[in-house]
Amino acid sequence: GAGVSQSPSNKVTEKGKDVELRCDPISGHTALYWYRQRLGQGLEFLIYFQGNSAPDKSGLPSDRFSAERTGESVSTLTIQRTQQEDSAVYLCASSLRTGAGETQYFGPGTRLLVL
Amino acid sequence: QKEVEQDPGPLSVPEGAIVSLNCTYSNSAFQYFMWYRQYSRKGPELLMYTYSSGNKEDGRFTAQVDKSSKYISLFIRDSQPSDSATYLCAMKGNSYKLIFGSGTRLLVRP
Numbered sequence: 001g002a003g004v005s006q007s008p009s010n011k012v013t014e015k016g017k018d019v020e021l022r023c024d025p026i027s028g029h030t031a032l033y034w035y036r037q038r039l040g041q042g043l044e045f046l047i048y049f050q051g052n053s054a055p056d057k058s059g060l061p062s063d064r065f066s067a068e069r070t071g072e073s074v075s076t077l078t079i080q081r082t083q084q085e086d087s088a089v090y091l092c093a094s095s096l097r098t099g100a101g102e103t104q105y106f107g108p109g110t111r112l113l114v115l
Numbered sequence: 116q117k118e119v120e121q122d123p124g125p126l127s128v129p130e131g132a133i134v135s136l137n138c139t140y141s142n143s144a145f146q147y148f149m150w151y152r153q154y155s156r157k158g159p160e161l162l163m164y165t166y167s168s169g170n171k172e173d174g175r176f177t178a179q180v181d182k183s184s185k186y187i188s189l190f191i192r193d194s195q196p197s198d199s200a201t202y203l204c205a206m207k208g209n210s211y212k213l214i215f216g217s218g219t220r221l222l223v224r225p
Contacts (some may be wrong), residue, residue, distance in 0.1 A: 004158070012220065018158070020177070022207065028183075033211070033213075038219065040218075041217050041218075042119070042203060042215035042216050042218055043203070043205075043213070043215040044119070044215075045158070045212055045213065048211060048212075050211075051139065091158055091159070093158075095211075098211055099211070100153040101166070103161055103164060104213060105161070106151075106158035106159045107158050108156075108157055108158045109157075109158050111156075112167075
């Protein structure tokens with residue numbers, strides 16, 4: 001079956017502009033995660049959605065970052081007034097359920113470059 | 116100090132060599148330990164998943180967890196050029212939050 005998909009695969013924007021990144025999780029997966037990966041770094045947790053529960057936004061680095069998810073489907077990550085330090089790969093993952101033993105499956109990421 | 120430490124490499128080995136990749140961690144609450152492989156310009160893919168201490172083998176890959184030392188390892192036997200990638204360790208306690216190492220770049224030379 002189809003894996004996690006993300007769009008666009010690459011995004012170049014000017015400092016100060018807003019960007020919107022999209023994630024389509026694996027069908028039937030109730031949990032969805034966003035991560036950020038800076039060059040040469042590991043993945044940083046940004047936000048987590050589980051069903052209709054309130055999302056865990058504890059990893060969002062500033063109030064310029066927000067995310068939404070419609071039910072158990074598509075999610076969008078929005079970065080307002082982008083800064084050069086926002087340049088990174090933004091990765092989305094989904095898992096069947098929530099639980100410490102659940103496996104997270106990753107999409108290919110969106111490469112964001114802020115000029 | 117980071118919760119998970121991983122040598123960034125790069126690690127360069129000849130084809131057929133045994134590769135050892137390692138991570139150390141500081142949080143004794145971690146119970147689930149994973150290794151992800153990430154090819155250039157791709158998302159991470161899960162290679163190995165281990166709960167608590169012990170060894171797990173899958174083909175040419177062996178994962179080891181030593182909770183007493185807070186040390187995990189991934190061994191790759193008979194390494195192939197197609198194994199060239201970045202290997203990320205990841206771990207978690209009783210929650211969904213994965214904590215990642217920074218990744219080790221591996222190059223297997225033909």
